[in-house]
Amino acid sequence: MAQDEITERISAFIRDRFLDGDPQGELEETTPLLELGVLNSLNTVLLLAHIREELGVAVPSLRINPSDLKNVRSITAMVRELQHSAV
Amino acid sequence: MDFDLSAAQKKRYAEILRESGTRLGEHRPDGDPDAVRRGFRTAAGIGVTGLCLPEEFGGGGLGALDTALGLEAFGRGCPDTGLAFGVAAHLLACAVPVRDFATDDVRGPLLKGLASGELIAANAMTEDEAGSDIGRLGVTARPVSDGYLLNGEKSWASNAPVAGLVVTYACTAPELGFLGLSAFAVPGDLPGVSFGPPLRKMGLTNCLAGRVTFTDCHVPRRYLLGAEGQGSGIFQHSMAWERAALFGVYLGLMERQLAQCVEHAGRRRQFGRRIGEFQAVSHRMAVMKQRLESGRLLLYRACWLLDEGREDKSAIALAKATVSEAAVANGLDAMQLFGGLGYLADSGVEEQLRDSLPARVFSGTTEIQREIVAKELGL
Numbered sequence: 299m300a301q302d303e304i305t306e307r308i309s310a311f312i313r314d315r316f317l318d319g320d321p322q323g324e325l326e327e328t329t330p331l332l333e334l335g336v337l338n339s340l341n342t343v344l345l346l347a348h349i350r351e352e353l354g355v356a357v358p359s360l361r362i363n364p365s366d367l368k369n370v371r372s373i374t375a376m377v378r379e380l381q382h383s384a385v
Numbered sequence: 386m387d388f389d390l391s392a393a394q395k396k397r398y399a400e401i402l403r404e405s406g407t408r409l410g411e412h413r414p415d416g417d418p419d420a421v422r423r424g425f426r427t428a429a430g431i432g433v434t435g436l437c438l439p440e441e442f443g444g445g446g447l448g449a450l451d452t453a454l455g456l457e458a459f460g461r462g463c464p465d466t467g468l469a470f471g472v473a474a475h476l477l478a479c480a481v482p483v484r485d486f487a488t489d490d491v492r493g494p495l496l497k498g499l500a501s502g503e504l505i506a507a508n509a510m511t512e513d514e515a516g517s518d519i520g521r522l523g524v525t526a527r528p529v530s531d532g533y534l535l536n537g538e539k540s541w542a543s544n545a546p547v548a549g550l551v552v553t554y555a556c557t558a559p560e561l562g563f564l565g566l567s568a569f570a571v572p573g574d575l576p577g578v579s580f581g582p583p584l585r586k587m588g589l590t591n592c593l594a595g596r597v598t599f600t601d602c603h604v605p606r607r608y609l610l611g612a613e614g615q616g617s618g619i620f621q622h623s624m625a626w627e628r629a630a631l632f633g634v635y636l637g638l639m640e641r642q643l644a645q646c647v648e649h650a651g652r653r654r655q656f657g658r659r660i661g662e663f664q665a666v667s668h669r670m671a672v673m674k675q676r677l678e679s680g681r682l683l684l685y686r687a688c689w690l691l692d693e694g695r696e697d698k699s700a701i702a703l704a705k706a707t708v709s710e711a712a713v714a715n716g717l718d719a720m721q722l723f724g725g726l727g728y729l730a731d732s733g734v735e736e737q738l739r740d741s742l743p744a745r746v747f748s749g750t751t752e753i754q755r756e757i758v759a760k761e762l763g764l
């Protein structure tokens with residue numbers, strides 16, 4: 299799957315589930331999700347379940363760290379990396 | 386699929402059951418710290434304080450499923466559930482993260498002490514303002530030369546009043562939200578660590594619990610677990626082990642309790658017959674058995690998945706919630722079956738209920754387990 303598509307799918311999910319649809323269009327690839335509290339421990343379970351079901355990537359628990367989950371860009375990079383290491 | 390235990394598993398189970406029954410079967414919990422320390426040494430002699438720690442440091446070298454089986458046998462043979470819980474929390478919430486994340490400088494000596502039961506560990510995460518939601522911890526760790534300065538107070542740590550080691554979590558980067566945590570294995574004798582008196586509580590008498598306060602406590606870098614900022618992942622890892630394997634203790638309790646109920650119902654006569662002949666009584670026990678066996682299957686499977694390297698949050702949450710709810714429901718049923726006798730302290734039946742009630746709260750409440758299951762369903 300292309301990087302743009304992963305970014306788009308993850309952003310769409312975050313907008314829809316955690317940002318009430320993001321009516322002002324504020325979410326960017328570099329929006330600090332942890333700092334703003336968009337991601338908390340329970341939301342993260344939901345996001346990772348979505349990534350597993352929709353993108354077929356199981357994220358191991360040690361990837362639940364600030365550098366991988368900082369923003370949409372880092373999450374996308376992690377998903378791409380895990381996709382490649384799986385094949 | 387094979388539901389049988391192997392010959393080695395059966396043998397180990399039988400040995401732990403026999404030894405814990407012989408050495409701790411008459412144990413009457415009174416909350417005396419020295420008795421608790423002795424209990425840890427006895428548990429070490431039976432091999433349970435180090436079930437899943439490496440053999441080179443005196444542990445049993447077992448995986449999660451075998452650890453749960455060992456704890457089940459221990460919980461079944463030892464009616465002092467407070468001690469069994471304390472030992473299991475020491476092993477799973479504390480020794481497991483030390484095993485998997487401590488620096489080479491301290492890992493070996495700590496594991497040796499933990500496996501031998503000489504070094505008792507407490508896990509200190511909960512704070513007055515941070516219970517189910519550990520996203521914003523008040524305890525902070527500020528990097529200083531060669532380590533960290535810890536400040537703040539933890540409100541509940543099982544084993545703390547007898548602990549020589551505290552596995553704890555502190556905020557190192559508030560801007561990173563719930564992932565701004567770091568994990569530490571703090572020796573209890575470091576200057577700046579202080580322990581409150583044992584908290585007065587409803588049950589689990591021989592698991593002494595207390596508050597832990599850090600006041601400008603300088604923790605050398607070698608006691609950091611994993612990398613700075615990895616605390617949340619380490620905590621989740623330790624909770625995966627605890628939620629899956631610790632509740633083996635409660636399977637053991639339920640086994641023992643059900644056997645007592647069957648025995649009582651077969652002996653006690655009213656209206657000219659054994660009370661077990663009344664269907665209202667026998668069906669109650671059938672349901673107790675059903676809860677026990679459902680919990681057992683979920684728990685064994687959750688542990689098996691963990692051993693396969695497949696961390697299945699939902700499977701673990703289902704097991705934790707099912708076993709703890711079963712322990713409470715069975716505890717209430719056992720009280721009813723024993724009638725007035727069950728309410729008397731010497732019967733041990735009311736104690737089983739008091740020891741079971743907190744299982745729905747610690748290691749993440751039932752509601753939080755259900756939240757995890759729901760999130761895993763995509764809800």
Ligand SMILES: Cc1cc2nc3c(=O)[nH]c(=O)nc-3n(C[C@H](O)[C@H](O)[C@H](O)COP(=O)(O)OP(=O)(O)OC[C@H]3O[C@@H](n4cnc5c(N)ncnc54)[C@H](O)[C@@H]3O)c2cc1C
Binds near residue numbers: 515542594
């Ligand atoms: C016997 C015992 C031993 C313990 N040992 C330790 C230990 O060794 N180390 C340690 O750090 N802590 C320990 N604890 C503390 C324990 O982990 C916490 O009590 C537990 O996590 C719940 O936190 P809380 O008590 O602050 O309850 P709260 O978080 O305030 O919850 C109160 C109620 O609200 C519900 N609730 C909260 N959030 C939600 C939500 N999002 N959805 C639905 N319901 C929700 C809860 O399920 C609960 O019913 C222990 C507790 C007990 C009883």
